[in-house]
Amino acid sequence: MAEPRNRYSLVSLTFHWGIALLVAVQVGLITVFERYDAAKDPLAGAYIGLHKSVGMTILALTLGRIVWRLMNPAHPLPVAAPRWQNLLARTTHILFYVLLIALPLGGWAASSAAGRAVEWFGLFSLPGLPVPLDRALARTFLDMHEAGVKVLYVLLxxxxxxxxxxxxxDRDNVLYRMLPILRRRP
Structure with missing residues (x-):
């Protein structure tokens, strides 16, 4: 079996694991948020505010990661892997990029349609997206956002x-390239 090249660059590793960590934070934030009565408890607003801030950070990092990847192409997939596995891997990665852009944009659109601000960690407010103020539309965007999260879980x-x-x-070095704590197999 042809061995994959060495590790990804520090920038690629930082994008990958940083976004992965922020996605895990998002799951935690929304899980905690759902335990509160949003209409009565001010902590609910704090959690959803953090969720929006982290979402916008994921959006920015994903766009940065795409630019980085265009300048630094991905390592080739293992030659010995069946074609369908390589196709599944490529499709999964493309869908990750699509969702990591679409989910924050969908949440932002839902907030905009509901007339709610999207602040970035209390430092500044993002402008609303050009969507009509419409509660039903906000709910539609939110439903799409939630459906996208389910697809993200399947991809993960x-x-x-x-x-x-x-x-x-397979006992190859594919995981070694992206996980800094592993040693390269001989």
Missing amino acids: ALHVVGALKHHFI
């Missing part, structure tokens, strides 16, 4: 299972 599961398959079954 595929991504993790694929990485573990490469490491424990």
